[in-house]
Amino acid sequence: MTNQPHILVIDDEPQILRALRTILSEKGFEVTVANRGEEGLALAAANPPDIIILDLGLPDMDGIEVCARLREWTQTPIIVLSVRDTERDKVAALDKGADDYLTKPFGIEELLARVRVALRHSTRARGAQTSLVKAGPLTIDLAWHHVTRSGEDVKLTATEFKLLAYLAANRGRVLTHKSILIHVWDPADADHTEYLRVYMRQLRKKLEADPNHPQYILTEPGIGYRFLADEDTE
Amino acid sequence: MEEKIGVICRKFASFAFINTAGVIIISMRASPLVFILRYFLVISLIAATTAFLFFVLRGALNTPLVALLFLLPVGLTTALWGLGPGIVSAVSAFLSFNYFFIQPYYTFQVRHTSDVFVLLVFLFVAVVISQLVGRAQAGLAAATAREREATQLYELSTALAGLQDDEAIARAIAEQIQVVSQAEYIEIEIYALPTLKVDLPINTSAPEQKPEFVIALQSARGQLGEIRIWRIGNSVSQAEKRLLQTFASQGALALEHAQLAQVESRAKLLEDSDQLKSAILSSVSHELRTPLATIKASISSLRSGEVNWESSARTDLLAAVDDETDRLNILVGNLLDMSRIEAGALKPQRQWNLLAEIIDGVLARMQHLTEQHRIETDVPDDLPLLPVDYVQMEQVFTNLISNSVKYAPLGSLIRISVRVRDEEAVLVKVSNQGPQVPPEHIERIFDKFYRVTAADRVTGTGLGLSICKGIIQAHGGEIWAENLPDGFAFNFTLPRSWDGAPPPQLPVDPETT
Numbered sequence: 001m002t003n004q005p006h007i008l009v010i011d012d013e014p015q016i017l018r019a020l021r022t023i024l025s026e027k028g029f030e031v032t033v034a035n036r037g038e039e040g041l042a043l044a045a046a047n048p049p050d051i052i053i054l055d056l057g058l059p060d061m062d063g064i065e066v067c068a069r070l071r072e073w074t075q076t077p078i079i080v081l082s083v084r085d086t087e088r089d090k091v092a093a094l095d096k097g098a099d100d101y102l103t104k105p106f107g108i109e110e111l112l113a114r115v116r117v118a119l120r121h122s123t124r125a126r127g128a129q130t131s132l133v134k135a136g137p138l139t140i141d142l143a144w145h146h147v148t149r150s151g152e153d154v155k156l157t158a159t160e161f162k163l164l165a166y167l168a169a170n171r172g173r174v175l176t177h178k179s180i181l182i183h184v185w186d187p188a189d190a191d192h193t194e195y196l197r198v199y200m201r202q203l204r205k206k207l208e209a210d211p212n213h214p215q216y217i218l219t220e221p222g223i224g225y226r227f228l229a230d231e232d233t234e
Numbered sequence: 235m236e237e238k239i240g241v242i243c244r245k246f247a248s249f250a251f252i253n254t255a256g257v258i259i260i261s262m263r264a265s266p267l268v269f270i271l272r273y274f275l276v277i278s279l280i281a282a283t284t285a286f287l288f289f290v291l292r293g294a295l296n297t298p299l300v301a302l303l304f305l306l307p308v309g310l311t312t313a314l315w316g317l318g319p320g321i322v323s324a325v326s327a328f329l330s331f332n333y334f335f336i337q338p339y340y341t342f343q344v345r346h347t348s349d350v351f352v353l354l355v356f357l358f359v360a361v362v363i364s365q366l367v368g369r370a371q372a373g374l375a376a377a378t379a380r381e382r383e384a385t386q387l388y389e390l391s392t393a394l395a396g397l398q399d400d401e402a403i404a405r406a407i408a409e410q411i412q413v414v415s416q417a418e419y420i421e422i423e424i425y426a427l428p429t430l431k432v433d434l435p436i437n438t439s440a441p442e443q444k445p446e447f448v449i450a451l452q453s454a455r456g457q458l459g460e461i462r463i464w465r466i467g468n469s470v471s472q473a474e475k476r477l478l479q480t481f482a483s484q485g486a487l488a489l490e491h492a493q494l495a496q497v498e499s500r501a502k503l504l505e506d507s508d509q510l511k512s513a514i515l516s517s518v519s520h521e522l523r524t525p526l527a528t529i530k531a532s533i534s535s536l537r538s539g540e541v542n543w544e545s546s547a548r549t550d551l552l553a554a555v556d557d558e559t560d561r562l563n564i565l566v567g568n569l570l571d572m573s574r575i576e577a578g579a580l581k582p583q584r585q586w587n588l589l590a591e592i593i594d595g596v597l598a599r600m601q602h603l604t605e606q607h608r609i610e611t612d613v614p615d616d617l618p619l620l621p622v623d624y625v626q627m628e629q630v631f632t633n634l635i636s637n638s639v640k641y642a643p644l645g646s647l648i649r650i651s652v653r654v655r656d657e658e659a660v661l662v663k664v665s666n667q668g669p670q671v672p673p674e675h676i677e678r679i680f681d682k683f684y685r686v687t688a689a690d691r692v693t694g695t696g697l698g699l700s701i702c703k704g705i706i707q708a709h710g711g712e713i714w715a716e717n718l719p720d721g722f723a724f725n726f727t728l729p730r731s732w733d734g735a736p737p738p739q740l741p742v743d744p745e746t747t
Contacts, residue, residue: 198619
């Protein structure tokens with residue numbers, strides 16, 4: 001094993017594979033590629049990667065199914081690639097355990113940022129947790145349920161804090177509506193996206209400099225929300 | 235002598251027979267009752283004349299004068315009723331004259347040679363008179379009949395003029411035939427339309443027996459249909475047959491004309507849709523090639539090594555490639571959306587959403603595009619949640635704003651405002667200070683590929699606004715454009731309720747720090 005992070009790319013488009021292999025190798029990753037779902041699953045089992053980049057449109061099986069089968073035995077971060085206008089597929093993949101998604105065509109900086117977030121998150125999951133999350137003027141103390149903005153206390157309701165804490169704990173990652181609703185409210189409320197719309201607006205008013213142009217609590221249209229902490233924007 | 239007269243009578247009979255063709259034209263016009271009555275009147279008239287001459291003037295007149303007086307009823311009947319009654323009156327007058335006024339009286343025998351001569355002259359003159367008058371009558375009747383035929387044909391062609399619909403044509407033919415033939419029942423079948431059967435009178439079923447008369451609707455390209463006529467009693471005369479045939483051929487012509495017109499309009503439709511397809515193809519290929527051209531030019535110049543690796547030109551070229559790939563991506567997305575709208579597959583994934591969040595998201599993403607305009611939003615803080623598809627509504631705002639940016643002058647104001655219109659709907663207005671749209675275009679700007687300005691002057695697929703329309707309509711709203719005193723605005727409405735349900739209540743949130 002080398003020290004280079006190992007990325008498995010499962011995609012059936014030769015051009016995408018060629019580009020990703022070139023760019024990711026250049027950026028210091030070890031890259032393995034698979035053209036088909038079964039091949040990808042076999043490679044992931046034979047030589048466990050640090051990150052899996054998975055296309056949803058595969059010739060032999062649905063990418064969502066690949067995702068589900070990977071999650072049966074590994075927590076390796078999965079970044080889903082898909083073409084535009086398939087929000088349902090993206091949400092399905094995320095709910096099946098994918099960590100993030102990217103819409104084709106995508107910029108390489110975006111992909112690298114997602115890869116970094118995913119790597120950090122898997123490291124965090126294994127190692128010690130920090131209870132302090134910083135995002136611009138915001139400091140969120142997850143252990144002490146305390147939020148400050150430019151050093152001043154921010155008063156949040158119980159639900160608001162629970163919501164912010166879940167976002168901050170998963171900083172950098174996209175969280176689907178359903179997963180937020182289940183974690184912050186109740187599995188029975190999984191379809192009540194209106195809670196999110198209202199509470200996110202309240203949170204933004206309390207935390208963002210300009211609630212109409214949020215810097216930290218970002219909307220992922222049709223998918224969910226993403227919290228951007230300092231470590232993700234570096 | 236008796237024998238002689240018998241010969242004359244036989245000759246007379248055959249002479250009358252020769253003329254029957256002419257008689258029928260006239261007589262057939264009359265009903266059987268009138269026909270019988272007419273001959274009865276002829277006989278009566280001769281009988282009355284005989285009685286008058288016999289009882290009143292007998293002895294006062296000599297034989298030739300009686301003969302002359304007998305010519306009066308003959309001429310009269312011929313003038314009134316034509317050749318047939320004329321001949322009958324001539325013969326009966328001749329017989330009556332012979333019987334009552336020629337010696338020996340009360341026999342058909344003739345004693346004096348001079349009387350034979352008078353009788354022969356009488357018969358000759360009577361027949362000639364009835365011939366002449368009858369011919370004139372027949373000619374007049376034929377002329378009247380021809381005139382009537384011409385009028386009826388004119389009426390038919392007027393009724394058929396401009397009709398393009400097979401059923402309307404069949405109905406017009408049936409009505410005209412009804413007027414002409416006094417038929418009890420008429421049925422017209424057109425083979426091209428098996429379900430179409432025009433009946434007159436309407437809503438009665440055809441008589442059980444066979445129709446009296448069937449005419450084919452014959453065109454140059456074959457039989458188009460059939461007219462069936464039921465008429466109880468009267469048989470159909472030659473002249474009527476001829477007239478009905480003419481009607482049928484007029485009808486067939488009209489049907490053929492209508493069918494040709496239909497074929498032509500179908501061909502026109504195909505041609506139009508072909509033109510639309512080529513318009514789409516040329517628009518799309520133009521829009522696809524423009525960014526591709528930029529990308530190709532930028533990349534090839536970068537690869538050629540002619541551009542200094544550190545120069546600002548390199549950065550510019552790379553930025554151009556980046557922008558153009560985004561443009562291509564939007565174009566493909568628009569085409570995809572359009573095809574979904576056309577296929578009716580654009581079903582909104584509704585959720586209760588805040589319009590403000592959608593608008594803010596769009597504006598944040600479009601920042602680089604709108605930075606040369608001033609953007610103002612006016613969304614009430616207490617605007618209720620709306621049941622909309624987040625992603626589709628983003629698309630609507632994106633398209634309306636990018637359209638505004640495209641046409642409004644640099645530095646001008648683009649304003650997005652939302653108002654609760656009433657209990658039913660909210661009203662969204664995206665206004666700009668761009669040029670007004672001529673009223674004749676304003677309804678059509680939401681049609682796909684419709685452009686007010688020439689296609690090469692403004693970039694875009696011509697799909698953006700029609701996608702907006704498709705999305706808003708799928709949401710149960712309306713979209714329209716209007717000219718403002720100082721610009722132009724897009725308006726649309728969105729329903730406030732979702733399947734009749736109002737926005738949900740939020741659970742109570744316990745206060746804490």
